[in-house]
Amino acid sequence: MTDSTAPQQRLRVLAAMSGGVDSAVAAARAVEAGHDVTGVHLALSANPQSFRTGARGCCTIEDSRDARRAADVIGIPFYCWDMAERFRADVVDDFVEEYRAGRTPNPCLRCNEKIKFAALLDKALALGFDAVCTGHYATVVTTDDGRRELHRASDAAKDQSYVLGVLDDRQLAHALFPLGDTTTTKDEIRAEAERRGLAVARKPDSHDICFIADGDTQGFLAKHLGTAEGDILDEDGRTVGTHQGAYGFTVGQRKGLRIGHPAPDGKPRYVLDISPVDNTVTVGPKEALDVVALTAIRPRWCGEPPVGPDSYTAQLRAHGEETPVTAELVDGELRVEFAEPVRGVAPGQAIVLYQGTRVVGSATIDTTRRRERVAG
Amino acid sequence: MAYLDHAATTPMLPEAVRELTTQLAHTGNASSLHSAGRRARRTVEEARERLAAALGARPSEIVFTGGGTEADNLAVKGLYWSRHAADARRRVVLASPVEHHAVLDAVHWLADHEGAEIEWLPVDEVGRVHPQALRAAAERGPERIALATVMWANNEIGTVMPVRELAEVAAEFGFPLHSDAVQAVGQTEVDFDASGLASMAVTGHKIGGPYGVGALVLGREHTPEPLLHGGGQERDVRSGTLDVPAAAAFAVAAELAATRREEFAAQVGALRDELVDAVRAAVPDAVLGGDPDPAGRLPANAHFAFPGCEGDSLLLLLDAQGIQASTGSACTAGVAQPSHVVVATGADPELARGTLRFSLGHTSTAEDVAALAAAIGPAVERARSAGLS
Numbered sequence: 001m002t003d004s005t006a007p008q009q010r011l012r013v014l015a016a017m018s019g020g021v022d023s024a025v026a027a028a029r030a031v032e033a034g035h036d037v038t039g040v041h042l043a044l045s046a047n048p049q050s051f052r053t054g055a056r057g058c059c060t061i062e063d064s065r066d067a068r069r070a071a072d073v074i075g076i077p078f079y080c081w082d083m084a085e086r087f088r089a090d091v092v093d094d095f096v097e098e099y100r101a102g103r104t105p106n107p108c109l110r111c112n113e114k115i116k117f118a119a120l121l122d123k124a125l126a127l128g129f130d131a132v133c134t135g136h137y138a139t140v141v142t143t144d145d146g147r148r149e150l151h152r153a154s155d156a157a158k159d160q161s162y163v164l165g166v167l168d169d170r171q172l173a174h175a176l177f178p179l180g181d182t183t184t185t186k187d188e189i190r191a192e193a194e195r196r197g198l199a200v201a202r203k204p205d206s207h208d209i210c211f212i213a214d215g216d217t218q219g220f221l222a223k224h225l226g227t228a229e230g231d232i233l234d235e236d237g238r239t240v241g242t243h244q245g246a247y248g249f250t251v252g253q254r255k256g257l258r259i260g261h262p263a264p265d266g267k268p269r270y271v272l273d274i275s276p277v278d279n280t281v282t283v284g285p286k287e288a289l290d291v292v293a294l295t296a297i298r299p300r301w302c303g304e305p306p307v308g309p310d311s312y313t314a315q316l317r318a319h320g321e322e323t324p325v326t327a328e329l330v331d332g333e334l335r336v337e338f339a340e341p342v343r344g345v346a347p348g349q350a351i352v353l354y355q356g357t358r359v360v361g362s363a364t365i366d367t368t369r370r371r372e373r374v375a376g
Numbered sequence: 377m378a379y380l381d382h383a384a385t386t387p388m389l390p391e392a393v394r395e396l397t398t399q400l401a402h403t404g405n406a407s408s409l410h411s412a413g414r415r416a417r418r419t420v421e422e423a424r425e426r427l428a429a430a431l432g433a434r435p436s437e438i439v440f441t442g443g444g445t446e447a448d449n450l451a452v453k454g455l456y457w458s459r460h461a462a463d464a465r466r467r468v469v470l471a472s473p474v475e476h477h478a479v480l481d482a483v484h485w486l487a488d489h490e491g492a493e494i495e496w497l498p499v500d501e502v503g504r505v506h507p508q509a510l511r512a513a514a515e516r517g518p519e520r521i522a523l524a525t526v527m528w529a530n531n532e533i534g535t536v537m538p539v540r541e542l543a544e545v546a547a548e549f550g551f552p553l554h555s556d557a558v559q560a561v562g563q564t565e566v567d568f569d570a571s572g573l574a575s576m577a578v579t580g581h582k583i584g585g586p587y588g589v590g591a592l593v594l595g596r597e598h599t600p601e602p603l604l605h606g607g608g609q610e611r612d613v614r615s616g617t618l619d620v621p622a623a624a625a626f627a628v629a630a631e632l633a634a635t636r637r638e639e640f641a642a643q644v645g646a647l648r649d650e651l652v653d654a655v656r657a658a659v660p661d662a663v664l665g666g667d668p669d670p671a672g673r674l675p676a677n678a679h680f681a682f683p684g685c686e687g688d689s690l691l692l693l694l695d696a697q698g699i700q701a702s703t704g705s706a707c708t709a710g711v712a713q714p715s716h717v718v719v720a721t722g723a724d725p726e727l728a729r730g731t732l733r734f735s736l737g738h739t740s741t742a743e744d745v746a747a748l749a750a751a752i753g754p755a756v757e758r759a760r761s762a763g764l765s
Contacts, residue, residue, distance in 0.1 A: 038692065079692055126762035127689055 011130040013037045013176060016116055017071060017078070019063030021193050021200045022135030022179060024070035028196050029178035030133045031074055037133070039071035039078040042120065044087040045211065070198050083119055090114035092211055096224045099247040102276040103348025106163070106318070107209055109362075113166035113300070121174055131176045136160045139180035139357075140172060148172040150302050150359040153180045162315050165352035165362035166300050218248050230279030232259060235272070235288065246279045252289055252344025259283070290341035290371040296334040296351050296363030305329055305361070312353040312360060314338075316345055327353055334363040341371050378699045378744040382582075382676060382737030383531055383559060389584035389738070392629040396586055399621030406618040407607060416620045423620075423627035430627070430634040431578065431593055432567030439592040439610045440623050444558040444579035446603070447592035448478040450614065451554040451575040452525055454600025456486050459522040459552070461601070468493045470513050470524035470551075473720040474503045474535075478577075479525050479556055480716070497526065502667040503533050503721045507541040518549040526553065528560035528576070532717040532733055533666030534677025536564055543572030552598060558582055558590075562633030563641055563674045568593045575600075578630070580622065584738060585629030589622035644736050645675030647745060651734055652678050654749035659756045665718060665731060676736040681723065682756050685730035689759035694732075697751045702733045729764060 013035040015027035030037045041064050064080055071078035091110050098105035121132045137153035138161040150172055153159040167175065179189070186205075193201035212220045225247055232241035241259040243249070253271040263269050263285070270289055273282040299305070309328035314336065316323070324339040336351060345368050353360040388396075404416030421435070428435040441447045452469070459466045471483045473496045486492035495513055497505045505526050514521065524546055529536045539555055546553035552574030560566050562583045568576055575598060579590035594600070594613065606615030633640075649670070655662055655678070665679035666672075682690060687703035694701055703715070714728035734748065 038696075077692070077695055079688060081688065123689075123762045126758065127693060128758060 011035045011176075012128060013131050013133045014120070014124040014127075014129045015039045015076070015133040016120060016135075017041050017067040018135070018206075019066035019070075019200065019203075020135065020206060021190055021198070021203055022137075024067070024074070024135070024198050024200050025189055025193050025196070026133055026135040026178040027071070027076065028074045028198070030176060031076060033178065035131075035133075035176075037074075037076045038129070039067065039074070039076050040120070041067040041078070041080045042087075042115070043080055043082045044084055044115075066200050066203065070200055073197050073199075081120070081123070083115060086119045087111070087115055087211075090119075095209075095211075096221070098348050099221055100225055100276060101348075102246060102274040104250045104346040105348045106350055107211070108163045108318070109166050109350050112164055113171075117167055117171040117175060121171060125174065131174045133176040133178060135179055136164055136177050137179050137182075138164050138177050140175055140177060147303060148175075151180075152354070152357040152359075154182060155185075158186065160318075161354075161359050162318050162320070162350070162352050165302075165315075165350060165359050167302060168300050169303060172302055221245070221247055228279055230281065232257065232281045232283055234263075234269075235282065235284040240269075240283065243281055246274045246276050246281050249274050249281050251346035257283060286343070287373060288370065289343040289345075291338065291343070291345040291368045292341050292371045293335070293337045293369040294345060294351070294365055295367045296336065297366045299329065299332070299334045299361055299363040301361035302359050303361075312355055315352045315354065316342065316365075317349060322354065325353070333366075378747040379739070380699060380701045380734040380736065380744060380748060382740070383733065383735035384702055385581045385587070386584055386737040387739050388581075388586060388625075389629055389632055391632060392585050392625040395628045396621050396625035399624045402620070404620065406620055407609060416618075419620050419624050420618050423623040426627040427591060427623075427630050428593075430630040431561070431576075432569045432571075433593045434569075434596070436596055436611075437568065437593050439594050439614050440618060441590045441592055441614055442588055442616075442619075443590040444476075444556065444577050444582075445478040445590075446614075447577035447579070447590045448476070448554075448556050449482045450592050450600055450603050451577060451594070452479055452482040452523070453486060453603060454613070455523045455552055455554065455575070455598065456490065456492060457601035458599055460490075460492075463519070465519050466522040466551075467491060468495055468517070468520045469522055470495050470497055470510065472497045472499060472505045472526045472537075474499055474530050474532075474717045475525060475527055476531055476556055476558070479527065479554075483525070492522065493520075497524075499720055501721050502672065503530055503535040503717060504667070504672070505537055505542065507538060507545050510542050510545045514545060514549040514551070518551065521549070521551040523551060523574070524553045526555055528555045528557035528566065529564060529674050530666070530717060531559045532715055532731075533679045533721070534559075534674040535666045536560070536672055536674065539571050539573065546574075547572055552595075557593075559674060559677075561630065562637055563644075563676055565637070574598050580626035580629060583629050583633040585626040586622050589619055589626045591626075640738065641675040644738075644740065645670060647736055647740055647742065648675055648678050650742070651736070651745045651748065654745060655680055655734075655752055658749060658753035662756075663723075663727065665721070665723075676740075678734045678736075680732055680734075681718065681727045682730045682732065682759070683727060684763070685756055685759040686762065686764055687730050687732055689762050690730070690732055690755055693755040693758055694748075694751055697747070697755070699748055699751055701748075702735070703731060726764065730759075 013030050015037050017023045017039045068078050091107050095105050095107045137158040139151040141149050152161045190201050208215045227244045231239045234240050249271045269283040272284045272288050309326050313322040314325045325336050327336045347365050349365050350362050352362040404412035406416040406420045424435045424438045428438050469483050469492050487494050498509050543553050554575045555573050556577045558579045574595050576593040581587040602613050604615045663681040718728040
């Protein structure tokens with residue numbers, strides 16, 4: 001196997017530059033690797049704010065300027081592309097609709113699948129570019145027979161292969177992740193940015209959801225979905241409290257339930273189910289969260305779809321632990337059995353399957369099967 | 377490299393560079409009374425006289441500013457304030473919808489913050505304001521008009537306005553007409569006195585002078601409220617220590633622009649016609665923007681809409697070939713918006729997204745045009761395949 005970041009040929013590369021330190025260093029490394037690089041900042045908000053506040057949000061005018069300044073220092077052409085309409089339709093609306101349906105979506109995966117490695121990649125390819133480069137921490141390797149494989153980053157602590165698990169062969173064939181093979185820490189990436197004269201070296205990392213600038217997801221959802229009082233039920237269907245909208249909860253959530261009286265056994269209660277149809281939230285003890293199997297839809301494979309049941313490890317959320325599973329594709333639906341029960345599995349989340357460090361594929365969790373508990 | 381964006385800024389003339397660098401070596405505040413001050417003042421006043429002569433104005437009508445944007449803001453806001461203060465009924469600003477943002481945004485600001493009422497003057501399909509349109513607007517209530525503003529020539533599509541006829545209408549109804557002449561100087565005859573304008577904005581860096589210096593040519597009977605208060609320089613209308621080297625170099629460039637204008641216009645016009653023919657040959661469905669009659673447009677300007685293309689994609693593809701042009705449209709966070717000028721001419725908004733401006737200047741050559749001729753066809757084809765996102 002050969003490392004894809006050491007190019008056999010000079011590629012025309014479009015570097016997606018958010019205005020943050022990772023994508024700036026990634027673009028600089030792509031130049032250093034000998035590629036012909038052009039920077040592009042995606043304007044994803046129709047009404048960008050002027051300035052960034054702390055570590056939240058992105059796509060402000062300030063971010064756009066930071067990206068442009070970084071491109072100038074690196075010495076590459078820079079453009080700003082307006083993809084606000086596509087982003088709204090494919091990511092923001094989808095996010096709201098998933099919550100409306102009682103699921104818990106991951107908009108970053110969706111953005112990688114639909115925007116960065118679809119809308120952006122398609123436009124790049126049409127304009128004559130060979131690849132799109134981002135600041136993700138993941139590794140693409142080319143096998144001896146020319147296939148492209150997505151692997152975890154060399155540094156497991158920074159690995160972002162989970163949010164790239166939605167990429168298929170064709171998308172991977174045109175993806176470049178220059179940060180994937182680094183074993184350097186984030187501080188060292190910052191030091192590298194400093195050494196390269198990039199002013200974003202000391203810019204805070206962004207986290208949370210980029211299109212919810214104030215970080216108030218509940219407020220965002222309330223604005224888009226409205227509020228409607230509903231019941232909080234226990235496992236036996238008894239009303240134990242009320243809430244202002246079922247979509248505001250996530251399976252496995254413990255805090256913020258505001259249930260007045262304690263459970264009979266005095267133990268904390270967790271969200272077990274969300275039912276948007278009758279606007280109810282069901283709560284119960286921690287053990288009731290144990291999931292032994294799930295089905296997942298919309299599978300996407302980095303390579304050939306697997307045939308027959310096979311053993312994998314699965315990751316269920318960004319920065320989540322790996323857990324051993326057996327998985328099988330049946331009628332286009334992924335059926336997964338866990339070796340040990342796992343907790344806090346929410347429909348709408350992505351399950352990403354690995355074999356060793358290699359990403360096999362991903363799917364969106366549709367239903368879960370709980371461990372049967374002994375009554376009492 | 378083919379630089380086809382002279383309307384954005386054009387290389388400084390060697391004569392202007394020489395004047396600027398010579399003057400930079402001297403010390404002296406033009407407001408000081410001692411000998412260094414007197415020397416500086418003399419340089420500024422000579423520059424004022426040369427600039428006035430080049431623009432058909434009197435020296436006392438030149439108000440040096442920090443550029444065209446400031447001159448436009450001073451005229452639009454300053455005249456609105458002073459005219460409204462003199463008669464509270466005067467709230468209406470008549471403006472063409474194809475103005476540069478320096479005027480457009482100033483007008484919007486007056487509406488948003490000062491209670492001004494904007495009445496947009498209709499333009500035809502080449503973006504021209506006709507005197508009848510101004511007359512019709514004036515007749516609806518001349519006593520309500522604070523000022524009118526119509527640019528001399530459009531920065532994107534190059535259309536030249538009938539300034540003198542428009543000014544006659546304004547004079548007949550008794551309101552001031554301001555004109556942004558930033559793009560017109562050096563390409564078409566700009567004679568302030570003959571125009572009948574109340575005020576006119578000009579700038580240095582579009583005519584081979586330095587950046588950051590411009591002037592409001594201001595009729596002596598007009599006293600706009602200043603934007604900047606301070607030492608009372610420039611008829612008390614524009615305070616601030618005078619930039620002596622910039623004013624001197626600006627005057628040199630303006631003088632050369634005036635004396636070379638006819639010859640330059642003929643040369644650059646012929647080159648522009650070649651460029652238009654070449655683009656049409658390579659891309660038969662390209663739509664020429666602005667006035668097809670060369671007499672009605674700036675000789676250095678060519679403007680095209682390329683159906684099915686994103687202007688941004690074309691810019692990227694041409695830039696990669698060393699060809700530098702402009703979409704000529706405004707940016708928010710660097711994102712190109714459909715040009716308000718093209719939209720105002722009634723063009724299909726889809727078409728407005730795929731426009732490019734090619735503007736020539738004193739360093740342009742046949743090789744520049746040949747480079748574009750070779751690159752534009754494949755670039756348009758490729759941009760079309762990328763489509764409109």
